[in-house]
Amino acid sequence: MGVAVALSLAFSLAQASTLNDVRKTGFLKCGVSTGIPGFSNPDRNGNWTGLDVDVCRAVAAAVLGNAEKVRYIPLTPGDRFNALQSGEIDVLSRITTWTHSRDTTLDIIFAGVSFYDGQGFMVREDAGIRSPQELDGAAICVQKGTTTEQNLADYFREHGLRYQPVSFTSSDRAINGFKAGRCSAVTSDRSQLYAQRTKLDDPSSARILPTVISKEPLGPAVRQDDMQWYNIVKWCLFALVNAEELGVTSANVDEMRKSNKPVVQRLLGVNSDTGRAMGLASDWGYNIISQVGNYQEIYDGNVGKDSELEIDRGLNSLWSKGGILFAPPLI
Numbered sequence: 183m184g185v186a187v188a189l190s191l192a193f194s195l196a197q198a199s200t201l202n203d204v205r206k207t208g209f210l211k212c213g214v215s216t217g218i219p220g221f222s223n224p225d226r227n228g229n230w231t232g233l234d235v236d237v238c239r240a241v242a243a244a245v246l247g248n249a250e251k252v253r254y255i256p257l258t259p260g261d262r263f264n265a266l267q268s269g270e271i272d273v274l275s276r277i278t279t280w281t282h283s284r285d286t287t288l289d290i291i292f293a294g295v296s297f298y299d300g301q302g303f304m305v306r307e308d309a310g311i312r313s314p315q316e317l318d319g320a321a322i323c324v325q326k327g328t329t330t331e332q333n334l335a336d337y338f339r340e341h342g343l344r345y346q347p348v349s350f351t352s353s354d355r356a357i358n359g360f361k362a363g364r365c366s367a368v369t370s371d372r373s374q375l376y377a378q379r380t381k382l383d384d385p386s387s388a389r390i391l392p393t394v395i396s397k398e399p400l401g402p403a404v405r406q407d408d409m410q411w412y413n414i415v416k417w418c419l420f421a422l423v424n425a426e427e428l429g430v431t432s433a434n435v436d437e438m439r440k441s442n443k444p445v446v447q448r449l450l451g452v453n454s455d456t457g458r459a460m461g462l463a464s465d466w467g468y469n470i471i472s473q474v475g476n477y478q479e480i481y482d483g484n485v486g487k488d489s490e491l492e493i494d495r496g497l498n499s500l501w502s503k504g505g506i507l508f509a510p511p512l513i
Contacts, residue, residue, distance in 0.1 A: 200272055200404070200411035201245065201461050209251045212238035213271035216256045216352060219377040220485040220493075221277050221297075230254045234275040236480040237296050237402050239473070240418045241273060244457075244466040249473040258352060259327035263288050266405060273415055275402040277374065279329045284403075293416040295401045297485075298497040298506060300394035301333050302372040304379060307389045309366065314343070314393050320366040321346040323359045333396040334369055357381060371398050376491045414460050421467045423509035424449060425476035427500055432475040435468060448512050456512060467512075477507070 204210055214222035214234055222232040239249040257265050257276060266274045267289055280292040305311040324330055326349040338345050348365045350356040357378040360368040372390060379385045404412050428446055430438045439450050448454040451464035474480065482488045486495060499505025
């Protein structure tokens with residue numbers, strides 16, 4: 183065997199390592215938060231639910247044929263990237279913002295955007311605060327080890343405002359600091375603020391300001407050394423979005439297998455095998471939609487109109503319905 187051929191073979195084997203490891207263990211190791219309602223949160227019985235959780239369930243359905251074969255590993259902001267780099271987890275699906283520094287310096291790669299978000303502020307309703315400019319000189323609760331800290335500093339510097347940061351190691355501790363009166367406002371991604379507001383004794387006592395001070399594209403990440411696994415996670419996310427656009431749901435997916443539309447046939451593995459190039463079975467897309475649903479289903483059920491958070495879809499609407507949610511064509 184020539185050197186070039188040997189190197190090519192070794193490279194191919196390395197590329198397939200995550201897929202092989204997941205199949206060997208029989209479950210997907212998914213890095214999630216320590217508890218953010220709507221995104222990744224355990225109930226009293228230890229069952230995890232949320233939009234980030236459903237992304238991992240989609241990957242498990244595609245790879246293992248069973249969306250329930252996931253082991254959830256709670257991670258703090260400070261632990262999450264080391265856990266992915268070391269192989270402790272196979273996918274990081276934990277309200278993590280896709281940024282330049284993370285994409286270029288951590289040996290990880292983001293597989294797409296599962297939720298378009300932006301940083302905001304939550305204040306007490308009775309304080310009468312209606313904009314961040316009214317927080318000049320105020321104490322602000324913030325979670326350390328996140329992009330939130332840098333965005334906060336940048337925004338206040340740009341607008342010539344002063345503030346006193348009150349830093350915490352977790353979002354729960356930050357909201358508890360806000361509840362205890364240690365700060366006039368708490369700042370985070372608006373999705374997290376909606377989630378944390380549900381934990382207040384009286385959610386109506388707090389207001390989330392309309393001002394958005396950053397772009398926060400949240401999505402799953404994997405290691406950079408495994409392009410096959412990257413493609414799998416990426417296209418599992420795209421399958422959720424494409425299914426919504428095509429009108430394929432968990433309720434009608436079996437009937438839709440009879441569709442004469444080529445793109446629907448490709449998505450569901452009918453007379454087409456889009457899984458082969460990724461090392462998956464031909465029905466990988468069918469397994470995702472039948473067991474997890476499409477993007478609209480997981481959005482509405484976890485953070486949208488059918489959830490306690492009731493976050494309007496806004497930018498997370500399909501591109502054809504006024505949002506920016508978009509997936510490449512399955513062709």
